[in-house]
Each structure stands twice: as structure tokens, then as C-alpha cells.
Amino acid sequence: MTIKPTGNRAIVIGGSLGGLFTGIMLRSIGWEVNIYERSDHNLDSRGGGVVLQSDVVEAFERAGISTQSLGVVAHERYYLNSDGTIDQPMPMRQMLTSWNLLYSSMRRHFPSEHYHHGKQLINVQQTGKEITASFADGTHDTADLLIGADGPHSTVRQRFLPDIHYRYAGYVAYRGLVNEDELDKDAAALFTERFVFYQFPNSHILQYVIPGEHESLVPGERRFNWVWYVNYDKKAELPQILTDKQGKHRDYSVPPGMLAPAVEQEMRSYADTVLAPPFQKLVAATQEPFVQAILDMGVPQMTFGRVALVGDAAFIPRPHTAASTAKAAANAISLADALVKHNHDVIKALPAWEPSQLAYGRQLVASGQQMGDRSQFSYGTSRFGENSDTL
Numbered sequence: 001m002t003i004k005p006t007g008n009r010a011i012v013i014g015g016s017l018g019g020l021f022t023g024i025m026l027r028s029i030g031w032e033v034n035i036y037e038r039s040d041h042n043l044d045s046r047g048g049g050v051v052l053q054s055d056v057v058e059a060f061e062r063a064g065i066s067t068q069s070l071g072v073v074a075h076e077r078y079y080l081n082s083d084g085t086i087d088q089p090m091p092m093r094q095m096l097t098s099w100n101l102l103y104s105s106m107r108r109h110f111p112s113e114h115y116h117h118g119k120q121l122i123n124v125q126q127t128g129k130e131i132t133a134s135f136a137d138g139t140h141d142t143a144d145l146l147i148g149a150d151g152p153h154s155t156v157r158q159r160f161l162p163d164i165h166y167r168y169a170g171y172v173a174y175r176g177l178v179n180e181d182e183l184d185k186d187a188a189a190l191f192t193e194r195f196v197f198y199q200f201p202n203s204h205i206l207q208y209v210i211p212g213e214h215e216s217l218v219p220g221e222r223r224f225n226w227v228w229y230v231n232y233d234k235k236a237e238l239p240q241i242l243t244d245k246q247g248k249h250r251d252y253s254v255p256p257g258m259l260a261p262a263v264e265q266e267m268r269s270y271a272d273t274v275l276a277p278p279f280q281k282l283v284a285a286t287q288e289p290f291v292q293a294i295l296d297m298g299v300p301q302m303t304f305g306r307v308a309l310v311g312d313a314a315f316i317p318r319p320h321t322a323a324s325t326a327k328a329a330a331n332a333i334s335l336a337d338a339l340v341k342h343n344h345d346v347i348k349a350l351p352a353w354e355p356s357q358l359a360y361g362r363q364l365v366a367s368g369q370q371m372g373d374r375s376q377f378s379y380g381t382s383r384f385g386e387n388s389d390t391l
């Protein structure tokens with residue numbers, strides 16, 4: 001694909017999925033893009049499953065990235081009874097992928113000389129004509145447009161909307177991955193190529209199969225991916241869950257291999273008490289479970305002169321929407337379209353881009369809250385619906 005350079009330059013802060021989607025889309029319309037990521041190494045060592053939505057496929061297609069082998073198909077949904085038998089089978093075709101596969105595919109496509117590791121943004125300054133980013137190592141870059149794709153804690157957002165912060169939604173997602181060949185045969189047969197749920201008062205757990213190590217889609221080399229939503233009190237319990245095995249308190253997630261042993265043990269005991277047997281086996285077979293707090297956040301404004309917020313820096317929909325990644329892709333696609341439509345004039349394009357993206361973000365946040373609250377708080381805020389039989 002030959003792309004005519006426009007001579008325009010963009011700085012993207014954050015080199016995760018939101019930053020990479022924006023990077024590949026802006027390059028596809030002829031912009032020079034530099035991505036600045038604070039982490040000093042590749043991010044692909046962790047990350048679980050992602051439901052593959054059409055916006056992600058569209059971004060890949062438009063950028064010229066192959067969409068041939070993007071995931072694993074689940075052909076049906078199962079809802080389980082507490083004894084592990086199937087309550088409701090339901091035909092439903094979905095494509096499931098992994099965060100690592102999406103990240104690595106875009107990372108390979110994006111030129112390394114324009115992806116800068118170990119660059120933490122500390123300040124943004126703009127004049128009428130350009131915008132400058134300053135980094136903690138004393139370096140600077142200047143461009144026509146700056147994208148804040150720097151996630152829930154966004155430095156870019158804090159600079160323009162200092163009063164907007166995420167809120168804890170009242171529950172966490174424990175998550176885990178199990179290699180296909182490391183799960184009990186009966187449980188594996190039930191879960192393979194299916195989206196399987198077990199719902200019970202104030203909680204639910206789900207699983208689907210995703211690509212395995214080195215993005216393998218070969219049966220036997222893939223992974224079971226599970227997500228289990230559990231209520232914890234913000235003050236009395238959450239701080240302990242988010243304190244890792246080295247005693248460090250994390251803001252909203254503890255990655256694989258870092259859960260405190262007491263937290264992990266308690267989670268495993270709960271699993272053995274409350275989950276349907278196939279899910280008990282799945283959790284037991286997980287070597288390095290991890291956890292993320294479920295957050296709510298939305299901004300009233302996504303553009304500030306030559307600055308635009310995308311992905312989780314702007315809106316954090318709860319995972320029940322299965323749309324965070326797709327939203328980051330949609331933000332990037334529509335931004336590229338707006339720039340083309342306005343002849344690459346940032347000052348005209350951003351206000352034209354913003355309203356639909358604000359509306360989309362708000363709608364996702366609201367529907368995620370509705371789905372999550374229904375699952376987790378229909379019987380009060382207690383864990384596992386302990387009081388459900390008295391209600």
C-alpha cells in the first residue's frame with residue numbers, strides 16, 4: 001500500500017492498544033506518527049482475552065494488517081447450573097482473540113524507529129500552530145496534533161481535566177489463562193470453542209478460548225481465558241486485594257505472578273466453595289491468576305485545541321460491554337476520517353470528531369454500569385450473594 005505523506009505530524013502518548021490503533025490509522029492517511037510509551041519494555045508479557053469486534057478488524061484492514069488469523073471462533077454459548085450441567089445452550093458465533101495478539105500485530109506493523117520506549121510524558125504546551133510534549137528524561141517533541149492514549153491515569157487528561165478521576169465500581173475481575181493441555185479433559189471438552197457462563201447471586205464467571213503462546217491458533221496450543229467478577233468493599237477489602245506479593249500497593253490491577261499469596265489463596269478457596277465444578281477446575285488449573293478493579297470513568301470533553309483523548313484515557317466502560325478495545329479502534333478510525341474530511345486541518349477536524357465519540361463513550365459507560373450492577377448488586381453489595389436467600 002503506497003501512502004502519500006501529508007507532511008503532518010502527530011505525537012501519541014501511550015503505546016498500548018489505543019496508542020497503536022491511533023498510530024496505524026494516522027499513518028494510513030499519510031501522517032508521520034511518533035508513539036511515546038513510558039514503559040521501557042514491550043507490553044506483551046501479560047494480558048488476557050478480548051472479544052474481537054468489527055471496529056478492530058476495520059482498523060487492521062485499513063492499515064493493511066492481515067486479518068486472516070486474528071482469533072478463535074466460539075460457536076455457541078452455554079449457561080451452566082451450579083452442578084456444572086448445561087442450563088441453556090444458545091447458538092452464537094463470536095470471534096475471540098488475545099490482547100497480546102492485537103498488541104503484537106500492530107507493534108510489528110508500526111515502525112520501531114517511531115515507537116519510543118521509556119518516555120514518560122510530564123507536560124504539554126500548545127501555541128496556535130503547534131503542540132509540544134515534554135518527557136521526564138528532559139527530551140521534547142513538537143507536532144500538529146497530540147493524542148492522549150495514556151489510559152485510566154492519563155497524564156494528558158489530568159493536564160486538561162484535573163477534576164476527572166475514575167471511580168471504583170464496587171467489584172473486581174479475577175482473571176486467568178490455562179493452556180489447553182493443562183485442563184481436566186471433561187472441563188476442557190465443555191469449554192472448547194464455547195463462550196461459557198456461570199451466574200449466581202451477585203457474581204458471574206465466564207470463559208472462552210483465545211490464541212495461545214506465540215499467537216498460536218492450533219487446537220491444543222490455545223488457552224482458556226476466564227474472568228470472574230467478585231464484590232469487595234472499597235475501604236475494608238480492596239486495598240488488600242491490590243497490594244502485590246512484594247507489599248506494593250497498585251492503583252487498579254495486579255498482573256500475573258504478582259498476587260499476594262494470601263489474596264490468591266482466599267480467591268482459590270472461594271472458587272472451590274461457590275463456583276460450578278468445571279469453573280472450579282479451571283481456576284485450580286490457573287498458574288498465575290491476576291486481578292483488576294472495575295472502574296467507571298467518562299470525560300465531558302475529548303478535545304483541547306490540538307489535543308485529543310482516546311481509549312481508556314477518555315472513557316472506561318466496564319468489561320461486560322466487551323467494547324474497550326473496539327472503542328479505542330473506533331476513536332482512531334473516526335479521527336482519521338475527520339482529518340481527511342477537513343483536509344488535515346486539526347483545528348477544524350477535532351471539534352467535528354468529538355460529538356459522536358463523546359456520545360459513544362457515554363453510551364458504553366452507561367450500558368456497562370447497567371449490566372454490571374445487575375450482575376453484582378441485585379442482592380445488595382455483599383459478596384457471592386451471601387444474603388440472597390433472605391431477600
Ligand SMILES: Cc1cc2nc3c(=O)[nH]c(=O)nc-3n(C[C@H](O)[C@H](O)[C@H](O)COP(=O)(O)OP(=O)(O)OC[C@H]3O[C@@H](n4cnc5c(N)ncnc54)[C@H](O)[C@@H]3O)c2cc1C
Pocket residue numbers: 013014015016017018019036037038039043046047048049050098099119120121122149150151152153154155310311312313324325328
Ligand atoms: C499490559 C496491558 C495488558 C492489558 N490486557 C488486557 C486484556 O487482556 N484484555 C482487555 O480487555 N484489556 C486489556 N488491557 C486494557 C486495554 O488495553 C484497554 O482497556 C483498551 O484497549 C484501551 O487501551 P488504552 O491504550 O486506551 O489504555 P491502556 O491499555 O491502559 O494503555 C495506556 C498506556 O499509556 C501508557 N502511559 C500512561 N501514562 C503515560 C505517560 N505519562 N507517558 C507515556 N505513556 C504513558 C501506559 O504505560 C500504557 O501502556 C491491557 C492493558 C495493558 C497496558
